[in-house]
Amino acid sequence: MKKVYKNIFGEVISKAKAEKLDDYHLYYYDKDTEVLKEIEFLTEDEIYSINYFMSPDEDEEQIVNYLKEKSDLFDIEIRESAGDFIIATNKMYSLSVDEQPLISKTVFYHDDPENFICSQILDNETLQPIPERTTKCWYTLDENGEKYAAIEFSYQEDGKLELAIDKTPNPGNDLEWEHYEYSTFKNLQNHIDTDISYYKTAALLPKTVDKE
16 A cells, blocks of 8 residues: 555645644555555544545455454445446444444535535435435535535435525525425526426435446
């Protein structure tokens, strides 16, 4: 593995400089592929959490045992493609609280892997999504050309839209934000040029997309 030290702002620094800081991050890259495998988050030279990026051919049980030796707090992520989308499945372990992980699925566009469009918490036993713990975001650009989550969506137990909060009237002033429900969704759609029917329910992916 290739090790790269970074400060909390993501800037590459030397090992010597890192060890003088209260907080720094240690990135591990596969030497052959340059693929990021692991990030250790350190404070006062002690690991307080780890993000591990698991490939499909790795054994999850072995990875869990490996990470347990290093920290009580760690997150294992595996990514897969689905058409124009990336689905990240995360298992967040906090062993001081519970042996069972918090399992979630998060969807991104391939060309925008930083901004999620859907995040679901799964039931540990059934591995089915919990609709009322699902969040979706629709993005647009602000007046400075910066992308932001312009509309945020939450859902009811039956998976139908509970509330859409539209920040586009004035992103910086929540008093001007507009609110929509399942019954008034068509009014929100009328304000948006693109089809946003995906956001009307808690479904993980648009209906036209099949996982590969």
